[in-house]
Amino acid sequence: MAYDDQNIFARILRGELPAIKVYEDEQVLAFMDIMPQADGHTLVIPKTPAVTLLDLPADAAAYTIQIVQKVAKAMEKALDAKGIVLMQLNGAAAGQTVPHIHFHLVPGSLHELGRHAVQMGDQEKIQALAEKIKAAL
Structure with a gap:
């Protein structure tokens, strides 16, 4: 599937749509899910345009998972989370x-x-x- 640069996350990355940001650097953005499955539900996305994990270059995938781990640790501390579900879905x-x-x-x-x-x-x-999560980062 070709990358659609008009998808909602691409638009958030360009600043066209708002997001409640938790973490951002030159390669990754972490922000709150506005339709959360639980309190504190956070999304972590690479800035590299890729539809699925299978499309993401290995170096970007490795860096992104490091930030996933960093944000998860902050969530655990800030929200006193006893567990954190990590999901990554590939394809509709x-x-x-x-x-x-x-x-x-x-x-x-x-x-x-x-x-x-x-x-x-x-x-x-x-x-x-x-x-709370930002303060724990």
């Missing part, structure tokens, strides 16, 4: 809803997760959780 058949590689970090357990991308979250609450 697997449940990928945005055609830009992304990692979901969801505090809690698989048994506690809400449904994916179903209901808009409370933006003030999401912002407050983001501030």
Whole structure:
């Protein structure tokens, strides 16, 4: 599948759409999911244009997973998370809803997760959780 540079994450990376950012550097962006499956649900995306993990160059994949780990540690500390579900879905058949590689970090357990991308979250609450995570980075 060809990369669509008009997907929502590409537009967030270009600053065309807002995001509640937790972490950003020259290669990766971490931000809060606005339709969270649990409080603190965070997304980590490489800035490299790639639809799935299979399309992402190995060096970008390696760097991105390092940031996934860094953000997960901050979430664990900031939110007193007893567990963090890490999900990465490849292709629509697997449940990928945005055609830009992304990692979901969801505090809690698989048994506690809400449904994916179903209901808009409370933006003030999401912002407050983001501030806690940023403070722990």
